[in-house]
Amino acid sequence: MSNRLPFTYSRTAEGLKRSRSSGGLVSALDPVLRKRGGTWIGWPGVELRGNERISTRAGSYRIAPVPLSEPEVARYYRGFSNRTLWPLFHSLPALSQFERVDWEGYEAVNQRFADVAEKHAREAELVWIHDYHLMLSPEFMRRANADARLAFFLHIPFPSYDVFRLCPWDHQLLRGLLACDLIGFHVETYARNFLDCAARILGARVDMESMVVEHGDRVARVGVFPIGIEFAEFEKAAMKAGRERKRERIVLGVDRLDYTKGIPERIRAFERLLELHPEHVGEVVFLQLAVPSRSEVEEYQDLKREIDGLVGRVNGRFATSTWSPIRYLVRSMPRERLCGLYRDAEVALITPLRDGMNLVAKEYVACQVDDPGVLILSRMAGAAETMREALLVNPFNLDDTAEAIHRGLTMGEDERASRIASLRRRERRDDVEAWVGGFLTAAAAERADLQPISDEEIHRWLVSYVKRYPLCLFLDYDGTLTPIAAHPSKAKLRKTMREALARCAGRRDTEVSIVSGRAMADIRKMVGDPDLIYAANHGLEVEGPSIESFRHQDLIHYEGRSRDLLVGLEKIARDGAWTEAKGPTLTFHVRPVPESKRKALLEKARVVMANHGYQAREAHAALEARPPIGWDKGRAVLHILRECYGPAWSERVRVIYVGDDQTDEDAFRFLSGLAMTFRVGSAETPTAAQHRLPNVDAVRRLLEWIGARPRADSELLDASR
Numbered sequence: 027m028s029n030r031l032p033f034t035y036s037r038t039a040e041g042l043k044r045s046r047s048s049g050g051l052v053s054a055l056d057p058v059l060r061k062r063g064g065t066w067i068g069w070p071g072v073e074l075r076g077n078e079r080i081s082t083r084a085g086s087y088r089i090a091p092v093p094l095s096e097p098e099v100a101r102y103y104r105g106f107s108n109r110t111l112w113p114l115f116h117s118l119p120a121l122s123q124f125e126r127v128d129w130e131g132y133e134a135v136n137q138r139f140a141d142v143a144e145k146h147a148r149e150a151e152l153v154w155i156h157d158y159h160l161m162l163s164p165e166f167m168r169r170a171n172a173d174a175r176l177a178f179f180l181h182i183p184f185p186s187y188d189v190f191r192l193c194p195w196d197h198q199l200l201r202g203l204l205a206c207d208l209i210g211f212h213v214e215t216y217a218r219n220f221l222d223c224a225a226r227i228l229g230a231r232v233d234m235e236s237m238v239v240e241h242g243d244r245v246a247r248v249g250v251f252p253i254g255i256e257f258a259e260f261e262k263a264a265m266k267a268g269r270e271r272k273r274e275r276i277v278l279g280v281d282r283l284d285y286t287k288g289i290p291e292r293i294r295a296f297e298r299l300l301e302l303h304p305e306h307v308g309e310v311v312f313l314q315l316a317v318p319s320r321s322e323v324e325e326y327q328d329l330k331r332e333i334d335g336l337v338g339r340v341n342g343r344f345a346t347s348t349w350s351p352i353r354y355l356v357r358s359m360p361r362e363r364l365c366g367l368y369r370d371a372e373v374a375l376i377t378p379l380r381d382g383m384n385l386v387a388k389e390y391v392a393c394q395v396d397d398p399g400v401l402i403l404s405r406m407a408g409a410a411e412t413m414r415e416a417l418l419v420n421p422f423n424l425d426d427t428a429e430a431i432h433r434g435l436t437m438g439e440d441e442r443a444s445r446i447a448s449l450r451r452r453e454r455r456d457d458v459e460a461w462v463g464g465f466l467t468a469a470a471a472e473r474a475d476l477q478p479i480s481d482e483e484i485h486r487w488l489v490s491y492v493k494r495y496p497l498c499l500f501l502d503y504d505g506t507l508t509p510i511a512a513h514p515s516k517a518k519l520r521k522t523m524r525e526a527l528a529r530c531a532g533r534r535d536t537e538v539s540i541v542s543g544r545a546m547a548d549i550r551k552m553v554g555d556p557d558l559i560y561a562a563n564h565g566l567e568v569e570g571p572s573i574e575s576f577r578h579q580d581l582i583h584y585e586g587r588s589r590d591l592l593v594g595l596e597k598i599a600r601d602g603a604w605t606e607a608k609g610p611t612l613t614f615h616v617r618p619v620p621e622s623k624r625k626a627l628l629e630k631a632r633v634v635m636a637n638h639g640y641q642a643r644e645a646h647a648a649l650e651a652r653p654p655i656g657w658d659k660g661r662a663v664l665h666i667l668r669e670c671y672g673p674a675w676s677e678r679v680r681v682i683y684v685g686d687d688q689t690d691e692d693a694f695r696f697l698s699g700l701a702m703t704f705r706v707g708s709a710e711t712p713t714a715a716q717h718r719l720p721n722v723d724a725v726r727r728l729l730e731w732i733g734a735r736p737r738a739d740s741e742l743l744d745a746s747r
């Protein structure tokens with residue numbers, strides 16, 4: 027699945043015209059699908075009208091088009107993909123535009139791709155998603171099918187944390203990718219950047235060594251798969267290509283017309299060559315082939331104008347009546363002629379400012395079937411991480427690049443031959459088939475397991491925060507201290523958890539509060555430890571030995587209403603749905619209801635709650651009705667902290683909150699920057715918590731660490747009372 031199909035349609039006077047899509051992705055994947063079969067899901071490149079249809083086959087494989095309207099293309103493709111992500115991921119954040127409407131278009135189109143995939147690839151062994159246009163669709167697909175095998179490959183760089191975090195939707199993009207089983211990058215630098223972002227932005231658990239990310243209860247592997255080319259095909263084409271009678275000395279550049287490719291810098295470097303080494307004037311020609319690309323995007327039009335001006339200036343400055351230094355072609359060229367050009371160019375000047383990999387460098391090498399040429403390659407291209415035998419340059423350093431061109435033009439045959447031979451050996455071995463094979467093998471590997479949280483890990487998280495302070499610990503119950511059960515009465519505490527809790531609560535320097543949506547009597551009975559503080563009914567009621575009992579003053583107005591609401595909810599209950607009356611709040615449970623009927627029923631319950639003047643809030647397979655009195659778990663936590671430690675509580679204790687539910691988000695938000703917060707369980711929902719824990723077991727380990735930690739400093743302990 028990729029943005030483009032392997033061919034692009036355009037509308038002409040004679041109707042739809044079909045041409046091969048340009049760019050590296052199609053060059054890499056079309057041969058693979060031809061050989062192996064499968065389905066290619068993508069956008070046909072044109073808005074289809076009325077009963078226009080496009081072909082659903084390409085050779086031996088199927089095509090599943092994702093039709094998009096013009097406004098969708100404007101936001102998703104030209105907007106978010108190419109005006110936001112493309113420059114940002116190429117570390118050019120000043121060119122990135124962050125527009126909410128573009129983001130929304132991107133989300134909607136990613137959902138559309140996921141829907142088409144759901145239809146066409148339900149039985150597929152693997153859905154392989156490509157590139158930055160579709161970073162959210164894995165998460166959408168995952169929601170529809172928890173077991174699908176999903177893998178993603180990013181063809182462009184993944185930027186460093188410092189650049190990536192500028193994106194206002196950084197969390198969502200990372201979460202989108204982490205729904206995959208495997209996430210592939212061209213080179214190690216990008217993979218490490220991604221892991222770094224997952225850890226620092228999402229608080230995911232990352233194993234840098236084995237490149238595994240654990241995000242909530244899901245595990246994704248990250249891998250490095252440097253893409254290759256169809257080496258043998260290029261080599262063959264180079265041998266076959268026609269030859270010019272008069273051989274010119276050519277320095278060659280081939281790129282999509284894109285500002286990441288460094289074409290203006292390259293022209294300036296060539297100009298610098300002519301200044302520094304005038305012996306090349308009249309002798310050498312710089313031939314730049316630029317394939318028009320994204321010409322509807324304004325920055326690309328600006329680039330085109332800039333290059334036109336530069337070429338004119340340099341040619342005007344150095345040309346003679348029989349020679350011009352720069353030959354500039356803005357068009358695409360048939361593969362065979364391109365290969366002839368590669369073969370005959372003495373120097374390939376490939377100097378992107380930033381490039382995921384760069385296939386042109388590899389194609390040039392494959393085409394060196396005669397007199398060996400010299401490859402000059404930007405250090406900023408992914409290809410530079412493996413193609414060490416090229417002359418590596420910093421494209422921003424014009425003098426350096428000019429000297430490299432000079433060196434290339436004057437290099438002896440023996441050195442040229444040695445460099446090219448090593449380069450060719452590697453590219454022949456690591457060709458596109460090897461790349462696909464390597465990726466597919468990795469994607470078929472068994473899913474990585476959740477690693478149990480180790481004590482060292484917990485130590486690393488907590489030690490520098492807790493120091494030797496007393497600790498105030500807030501714990502949700504269902505889903506946090508015990509797994510969610512089919513019926514609330516079945517969610518019992520396990521023995522080991524009970525012991526871990528008791529150890530924390532038994533310490534003089536640790537105050538434990540249970541913050542739950544359950545009724546007071548219910549939660550007290552479930553936990554069964556009289557020494558704790560209990561905040562029941564989402565914090566509307568608070569009790570405990572060390573705190574004055576509290577009941578929100580406005581609840582008095584809701585006693586009658588809550589009885590009426592109970593009657594209202596019981597009236598609509600069907601298929602096993604039931605209502606739990608908890609005093610001031612009620613819960614409408616739909617766990618026994620068949621999945622397909624839940625949504626409609628919850629919708630009805632929402633209306634009934636609103637009609638009775640209650641606030642509805644989603645919970646696990648349930649809807650909570652709460653009096654709209656501006657009180658939540660966050661407010662309850664603040665109440666407890668102030669009651670126990672006074673208004674300056676934040677100087678006296680350290681606070682840890684662990685929860686798994688939407689209602690805990692109020693507490694996470696309230697405590698941001700004031701406490702250490704953990705969200706337990708599924709990573710599909712966003713969270714304001716700092717860290718994620720995969721399951722109840724990890725919570726127990728956390729409690730064990732807290733129960734066994736060194737005692738608080740006695741001065742700090744005295745000051746906290």
Ligand code: GDG
Pocket residue numbers: 048049050051053054181182253280281282315317357358359360361364381382383384385386387389
């Ligand atoms: C993205 C990443 C990554 C160019 N002009 C002509 C022509 N081309 C072909 C080349 C090559 C392809 O286009 C360009 O590939 P690149 O890799 O250089 O660059 P992107 O299009 O930006 O590709 C890149 C790639 O994805 C793969 O993962 O390497 O870093 O940005 O194949 O040959 N082909 C023909 N005539 C032309 O005039 N026939």
